[in-house]
Amino acid sequence: MSDHWDIVIVGAGTTGIPAAIKASERGAKVLVVDVADKVGGTLHLSSGSMSAAGSALQKKKGIEDSPDKHFEDCIQINHGTGDYDKMRLWQDNSADTLDWIMSIGLEYPEDNPVIGQGHEPYSTARITTPATAGKGYVAVLEPAFNKVIEAGNVELRLKTRMTDLIVNADGSVGGIVAQTENGDSEEIRASTTLLACG
Numbered sequence: 001m002s003d004h005w006d007i008v009i010v011g012a013g014t015t016g017i018p019a020a021i022k023a024s025e026r027g028a029k030v031l032v033v034d035v036a037d038k039v040g041g042t043l044h045l046s047s048g049s050m051s052a053a054g055s056a057l058q059k060k061k062g063i064e065d066s067p068d069k070h071f072e073d074c075i076q077i078n079h080g081t082g083d084y085d086k087m088r089l090w091q092d093n094s095a096d097t098l099d100w101i102m103s104i105g106l107e108y109p110e111d112n113p114v115i116g117q118g119h120e121p122y123s124t125a126r127i128t129t130p131a132t133a134g135k136g137y138v139a140v141l142e143p144a145f146n147k148v149i150e151a152g153n154v155e156l157r158l159k160t161r162m163t164d165l166i167v168n169a170d171g172s173v174g175g176i177v178a179q180t181e182n183g184d185s186e187e188i189r190a191s192t193t194l195l196a197c198g
Contacts, residue, residue, distance in 0.1 A: 005031045008175055008190035010162045011197035013041020017141045018100075019194055024153040031188060033160040033178055034197075039142055042198055046134030051126045052094035056102065057113060058126065065124050067091040077120045098128065105140040106130060165193065 006028035009016045017039060020030045034041070052058075053070035070091040074082060102108075113125040130136025148154045159181035166175040166187060175189040 003189065005029050005175075005188065005190040007031070007192045007194060008033065008188050009194045009196055010034075010176060011041060011195070012036070012039040012145075012156060012158070013196065013198065014043055014046075014137070016041070016194070016196035017145045018097075019196060020154050021144055021148050024148040024151070028153065030148075030154045031157065031190065032154065033157045033162060033176070033188070035159065035161040037158055039145060039156070039158075040135075040138040043134035043138050043141075047129060048132075048134035048136055049127055049129040050094070050098060051122065052098040052113075052128065053091060053124075053126050054095040055098045055113075055126075055128075056095075057098065057108065057128065058095075061113075061125075063113070063125055065126055067095075069124065070094070070122075070126065073122045073124075077122075101137065101140065104144045106136060162195075162197070 007019075007023050007030045009020055009030060009032045012020075012032050012034035016032055016034070020032050023030050051070065053065040053067050058065050067088075071087060074087055074091070107130075108128045109131050112128045114127050115121045115125045116127065132139070145154075145156075149156055157178075157180075161179045162176045163179050163185070164177040165173050166177060166189065168174040173193045175187065175193060178186050178188055180186055
């Protein structure tokens with residue numbers, strides 16, 4: 001247990017688990033808190049579809065694609081209403097994300113990637129969905145997460161609700177205030193605070 005963490009992550013789901021894994025691989029002392037009694041967050045309810053341009057899965061099937069093409073498609077699909085900076089961040093990094101999740105064991109159905117589902121179709125096949133939907137991600141993320149917890153750089157506290165941010169005198173965030181399972185309030189100090197709680 002630590003009095004001060006390098007990173008406190010609020011949410012043990014889609015963003016929180018990979019962030020904790022990657023931060024711990026870089027030597028950070030990480031605390032992850034989640035109000036739920038299990039990890040995975042909304043992945044337990046999600047369809048699990050992910051679009052990525054330039055992924056190894058596309059290359060394996062001879063599909064030529066790029067983040068620029070993905071960006072152009074997204075502008076057309078959302079009729080120019082998206083946040084362009086966030087869209088570029090997503091599109092420029094989604095292939096690496098997909099390749100990483102596959103490297104830790106996720107397998108997609110043979111017909112993936114596909115052109116479209118749930119919205120206007122993309123111009124090329126770039127949507128992937130695990131056979132077991134969002135739970136497919138949990139099935140590979142949880143064991144990888146457990147490994148970094150066992151290695152000692154990450155601690156997980158379930159049934160712990162963030163109730164407030166700790167704001168330092170200079171206006172920077174210095175951690176969180178959390179309510180523990182037994183109802184106690186606790187200050188958790190950290191150099192970096194990541195809100196990954198949907």
